[in-house]
Amino acid sequence: MHNADFTRNVAKALNDAPQRAHLEHVITNFMRGRRGLFNDDEELAALREAANAVKRRVVGRLAEVLERLEASCAANGIQVHWAETGEEASNIVLDITRSVGGKTLVKSKSMVTEEIHLNKTLEANGCEIRETDLGEFIIQLIGQTPFHIIAPALHVTKEQVGAIFAEKIGIDYTEDPDRLQAEARRFLRERFRRADVGVTGVNFAVAETGTICVVENEGNARMCASVPRVHVAVTGLEKIVDRLADLPLMLRMLVGSATGQRISTYFNMVGGPRRPGDQDGPEQVHLVLLDNGRSRMAGDEELRQSLQCLRCGACLNHCPVFKRIGGHAYAATYPGPVGTMVMPQLKGLDEYGYMALASSLCGACGEVCPVMVPIPSIIRRLRVEAHDAHGAVLDHGHDAARMESLAWSLWAKVMTSPGLNAMARKTMAALGGALPAVGPLGAWTSVRVRPKFSSKGLADLLREEDAKEKGSK
Amino acid sequence: MSNARENILARLRAARAERVPDYIPRWSPAHPEGDELVALAVKHMEATRTLVLRVAPSEIGATVRDLLRQRSVTNLLRAPDTWVGELLDAQWPGDGECELLTWDHAAPDYCRDVLFPEAQASITTVKALVADEGAVVLWPTPSEPRTMSLVPPLHIAAVRVGQILPSLAEAVAAFDWAVNRPNNAVLISGPSRSGDIENTLRIGVHGPMELVVLLVDD
Ligand code: SF4
Numbered sequence: 001m002h003n004a005d006f007t008r009n010v011a012k013a014l015n016d017a018p019q020r021a022h023l024e025h026v027i028t029n030f031m032r033g034r035r036g037l038f039n040d041d042e043e044l045a046a047l048r049e050a051a052n053a054v055k056r057r058v059v060g061r062l063a064e065v066l067e068r069l070e071a072s073c074a075a076n077g078i079q080v081h082w083a084e085t086g087e088e089a090s091n092i093v094l095d096i097t098r099s100v101g102g103k104t105l106v107k108s109k110s111m112v113t114e115e116i117h118l119n120k121t122l123e124a125n126g127c128e129i130r131e132t133d134l135g136e137f138i139i140q141l142i143g144q145t146p147f148h149i150i151a152p153a154l155h156v157t158k159e160q161v162g163a164i165f166a167e168k169i170g171i172d173y174t175e176d177p178d179r180l181q182a183e184a185r186r187f188l189r190e191r192f193r194r195a196d197v198g199v200t201g202v203n204f205a206v207a208e209t210g211t212i213c214v215v216e217n218e219g220n221a222r223m224c225a226s227v228p229r230v231h232v233a234v235t236g237l238e239k240i241v242d243r244l245a246d247l248p249l250m251l252r253m254l255v256g257s258a259t260g261q262r263i264s265t266y267f268n269m270v271g272g273p274r275r276p277g278d279q280d281g282p283e284q285v286h287l288v289l290l291d292n293g294r295s296r297m298a299g300d301e302e303l304r305q306s307l308q309c310l311r312c313g314a315c316l317n318h319c320p321v322f323k324r325i326g327g328h329a330y331a332a333t334y335p336g337p338v339g340t341m342v343m344p345q346l347k348g349l350d351e352y353g354y355m356a357l358a359s360s361l362c363g364a365c366g367e368v369c370p371v372m373v374p375i376p377s378i379i380r381r382l383r384v385e386a387h388d389a390h391g392a393v394l395d396h397g398h399d400a401a402r403m404e405s406l407a408w409s410l411w412a413k414v415m416t417s418p419g420l421n422a423m424a425r426k427t428m429a430a431l432g433g434a435l436p437a438v439g440p441l442g443a444w445t446s447v448r449v450r451p452k453f454s455s456k457g458l459a460d461l462l463r464e465e466d467a468k469e470k471g472s473k
Numbered sequence: 474m475s476n477a478r479e480n481i482l483a484r485l486r487a488a489r490a491e492r493v494p495d496y497i498p499r500w501s502p503a504h505p506e507g508d509e510l511v512a513l514a515v516k517h518m519e520a521t522r523t524l525v526l527r528v529a530p531s532e533i534g535a536t537v538r539d540l541l542r543q544r545s546v547t548n549l550l551r552a553p554d555t556w557v558g559e560l561l562d563a564q565w566p567g568d569g570e571c572e573l574l575t576w577d578h579a580a581p582d583y584c585r586d587v588l589f590p591e592a593q594a595s596i597t598t599v600k601a602l603v604a605d606e607g608a609v610v611l612w613p614t615p616s617e618p619r620t621m622s623l624v625p626p627l628h629i630a631a632v633r634v635g636q637i638l639p640s641l642a643e644a645v646a647a648f649d650w651a652v653n654r655p656n657n658a659v660l661i662s663g664p665s666r667s668g669d670i671e672n673t674l675r676i677g678v679h680g681p682m683e684l685v686v687l688l689v690d691d
Contacts, residue, residue, distance in 0.1 A: 067482070219623060261521075262605075263660065266680070268657075269658040271655055278656075280619050301489065
């Protein structure tokens with residue numbers, strides 16, 4: 001997408017008053033919930049330090065940690081697959097489904113499966129994949145993408161849900177949320193019972209023990225991981241913790257930052273397929289490890305911190321930009337600050353460079369992040385990378401316009417030469433008032449107070465001060 | 474596909490390894506004991522809309538019967554070979570008002586064929602109750618399988634008071650969890666819930682609509 005399209009999306013979102021009011025309400029709830037749980041600043045600071053250390057250990061030595069995870073999983077009977085791209089990952093899920101003669105899948109909420117467009121691949125190949133998280137179920141019925149990484153259908157009203165259910169699953173119209181929820185339950189129970197394959201995301205994979213952990217409130221992810229004969233878990237290769245003993249802290253930080261709960265309703269820890277004598281549980285468990293740009297991020301010491309992210313959504317909830325424009329305006333799998341940070345890194349600055357500009361760099365996201373990802377510094381870095389021919393991010397330097405480079409080198413020359421500096425100052429003092437309101441500068445002056453240039457610069461003022469002081473002695 | 478593995482690992486190995494701190498700071502939540510521990514556990518479980526009932530072992534049968542009767546529930550799945558199953562069987566009145574179901578290990582697919590369409594309630598034992606989180610910890614077994622605590626609309630978790638531990642961190646240590654790896658473990662803090670319709674919390678979406686914790690005196 002181009003910056004101009006993004007600007008159009010933003011204008012549209014800003015003019016959507018009902019959406020803005022609802023978003024404000026929901027986000028205030030999330031913020032209040034988080035604050036209610038983490039109400040001791042000193043303790044919170046210590047928890048964040050500890051959580052940061054846990055994740056830094058992982059992203060700082062990913063090769064070693066991944067090999068350990070793979071070995072532990074194998075010992076548990078979990079089959080590990082590696083995918084360099086989203087397409088590869090989707091095809092792995094498709095191949096597993098076909099290998100058991102399956103056609104129907106049930107899936108729980110997972111951002112990484114959105115990232116790889118899993119459903120599209122499966123549907124294009126004759127499979128039926130059903131979203132089972134209530135929010136995801138709703139938006140799948142109308143062909144939309146998640147609005148918020150932890151509240152995908154946040155923008156849909158109960159009246160709209162009623163209309164969608166009436167049209168798509170054939171129930172009588174109702175706008176009573178309890179009845180709508182009951183209808184979804186009834187509809188999906190049969191799907192759980194009959195599905196060939198269950199797909200889930202992963203919140204934490206434990207390298208030490210080969211355990212796949214899934215956090216949820218509804219119970220659909222447990223269904224997906226327990227009822228079908230095959231369970232496939234898909235994860236970005238960074239969502240690992242070293243040791244089982246790291247889990248209690250990381251679980252608290254993830255859930256508390258997301259919703260303010262002490263713990264989610266369910267914390268499911270899958271340690272392998274059913275064993276002889278077991279009465280239920282999948283006969284096969286697969287873990288798909290996805291790269292899709294992550295190993296490139298790991299190569300840079302600053303950027304690799306992006307891989308510490310737990311996908312809690314707190315940075316979205318505290319972002320003044322997200323709060324006003326919502327998730328869809330970004331036109332990206334991951335919206336808000338976390339998306340601004342990761343989309344250009346995953347998919348390139350060419351396609352997603354505009355996101356790096358959609359931040360006021362106010363710093364709120366970095367302050368609430370449970371694992372202390374320095375989101376604002378990384379966003380600033382991405383802005384630089386867009387103009388940097390020697391950068392580390394995909395498509396770095398794509399925006400390095402010759403005129404702009406020239407302008408900055410000229411600026412540097414003027415600022416470092418006292419003579420040129422004085423000359424430029426005098427010129428601006430004389431001509432600054434005539435700054436054009438049209439042309440390239442119009443975009444600046446149309447939304448800002450036109451700057452007034454002083455006839456004296458800082459150097460002149462200092463000189464005057466000095467002279468005064470000398471005079472008074 | 475093994476190519477993908479090699480390529481990914483090669484890229485990751487090429488990255489300059491960070492000097493990471495040797496120790497990981499430990500997080501140690503509160504560590505109450507005795508009545509205080511029980512009170513904390515009850516407080517946190519009730520906060521997530523779990524009904525907590527404290528009973529003597531001799532009252533289990535009557536308490537469970539009342540619970541089911543109030544909800545017009547007419548069957549209950551339990552495992553006869555667990556401590557709570559044994560107590561229930563001994564105390565259950567033979568009036569046929571509420572049937573005790575047993576998971577039939579010889580059935581080809583009890584989960585899909587009976588559990589889904591018929592079971593209205595289940596009662597299971599737990600591995601522990603962790604007070605700081607406010608959740609019961611289950612390690613499913615062949616006699617109490619994974620879906621037994623998930624599919625029936627009412628789930629009763631029977632906890633002996635002595636099974637309450639201060640936190641998940643202590644449970645991980647107490648059970649030597651990293652060594653004794655169960656192939657499934659689950660923490661449950663309340664009834665199934667969702668906030669997906671207009672961000673208002675609603676109970677009972679895919680899992681049990683009600684969670685009852687029976688706190689049984691040792
Ligand atoms: S960047 Fe931090 S705050 Fe944002 S989603 Fe990730 S972990 Fe949460």
